[in-house]
Amino acid sequence: MNSYKKMIFIDLDGTLLNSRSAVSKTNKKIIKKLIALNYAVIIATGRNYHEAAKLTKDIEGLAYITTNGSHIVDFDQSEIFNKPLNKKILISVINNLEQYQNLIYYITSPDEIIAKNKYKIFKNILFMEGFGKLFSLDGIIRLINNYKLISVTEKDDIINFLDQREMKVQKIYVMGREEELKKAKKNICQNFNGRIKVATSGNHNLEINAAEISKGHALKFLSKKWGIPLEETIAFGDGNNDLELLETAGTAVAMENTDSKELLKRADLIAPNNDHDGVAKMLIKLIPEDLL
Template sequence: MPASKKLILIDLDGTLLNSRSEISSRNKEIIEKLISLNHYVIIATGRNYSEARQLTSKIDNLGYITSNGSYIIDKNSNVILSEEIKLSSAKKVLKLLAKYKKIAYYISSGEEIITDNKFNLYKNFFFATRHKLKYRKRLLASLFKIISKFKLMDIKGVNSLIAYLNKNEFCLHKIFVLGDKKQIEIASHELQNKFLRELNISSSGENNIEINAAGVSKGKALEYLCQELDFPITETIAFGDGENDLELFEKAGTAVVMANSSSELLKAASDLETLSNDEDGVAVILNHILSDDSFLIKKKNDNKIKFKSI
């Protein structure tokens, strides 16, 4: 039978976006179809609003949960939630991170991304992500990919992040850290130990750390959104591939993990497994929902459905 009204939350990197950071025509078409039938489609990402909006600019009437739940925008571009990191906490975190020489970091608001060492950020991003650029066969092409990404991000350089925050009003939604895997692991443990009650520490990959205000997560944002829309959370469907999607999976009515996810925790928390982001895994599930959503109830029998073909 036709699908009942759904609220659909879709992560960007590794989920809706393919390995070239593009939305396929197949994914675009099914999302537009669902929106035309009055389903809610929400982009739920760790990226800030400016990046998310640019990456999805060809699809109208999307809502956005950005910066891991810190900043929520409705389909009419109205801000409905903004959760900021306290200045005192941010300064302590930045001082702690400064001692790690093989990592880089930036701060972000809904519209801005700022760092105090662009070169170090570029370098660490390249070494953290080069293994994912399999379709790029030459180093020059890989570097072009990195440059294109940073052009989209429009990163602003300053001499000192702490000095900048002291002098300017900045809606700090997230601190993003990336770099050497070993130092990231050590820094993550130190942040967890020192800021457990002040901040939320998560990750979307083994080479990064994502820092938000305490209590902020995609899952909490989903609860807030359902309350604002007076929408039953049981009728929500979440797609993701990273561990910053974990609480979202725990809250959503149905959780769909991508085949390309490397997170065993996320896979364990999911109800369905779809194809990879390069195989239009999002569209595979959404097409099923559009034609007949009764297959979703099968998950209640504790038999996870795994989609293996398009």
């Protein structure tokens, strides 16, 4: 059993990361100080481990909940939980998605992203960001940073690839227009009810994991593993894939920049936005005895 003072769970995009997909100096400073003072700081993200570790490479001593809770890595970077999608279900879901010509999808493992066409992914990011927002300086830098960060392997026939190789796929990430995504979500939920978990981190995506996978379940898993009561946990998030995380944590913090009304309803506190060191500022308020 560990003797951590508290567990602090922090989402990446829209929360710890600013609009340039970077961790600010202030956020880094506060998190490093907490780690040095024996607080357990855990990144909780929909991204895979490879991406999450790259984005936070300047901060030593983090644990990671990745791909929405299907993969957990301890502070020494050893794997302590891995729940991939069942292969038959995975292939069936992909076949289901293939009927939607305007949707783009890719599959992820802890270290890989497999897609039919990586350029279509970034074309879709252009659409999702909105051209006015994207072609600000921050938008351009964010797109470039994401392009450098995401290492995509292209496969024309993903199902054939999966048949030939054992790959622990934690998540299917689907992008497209909101209306078509709603149709796809309804169809998938009806056909695979209880066998998969469908979440979203924005209006233009779906994130499909194994059943009973969520950041909230991962929080409970670590709470039990490390012997830290839920009351001694703090969670930060901005998207709908953070709903169960905030619902489970002792103290739930939503970011000011969230578009999720549901998240705001479940939050105990609202932190300043992700471009103004919201995570660091709220942590100083919550733990003044160690941070002031």
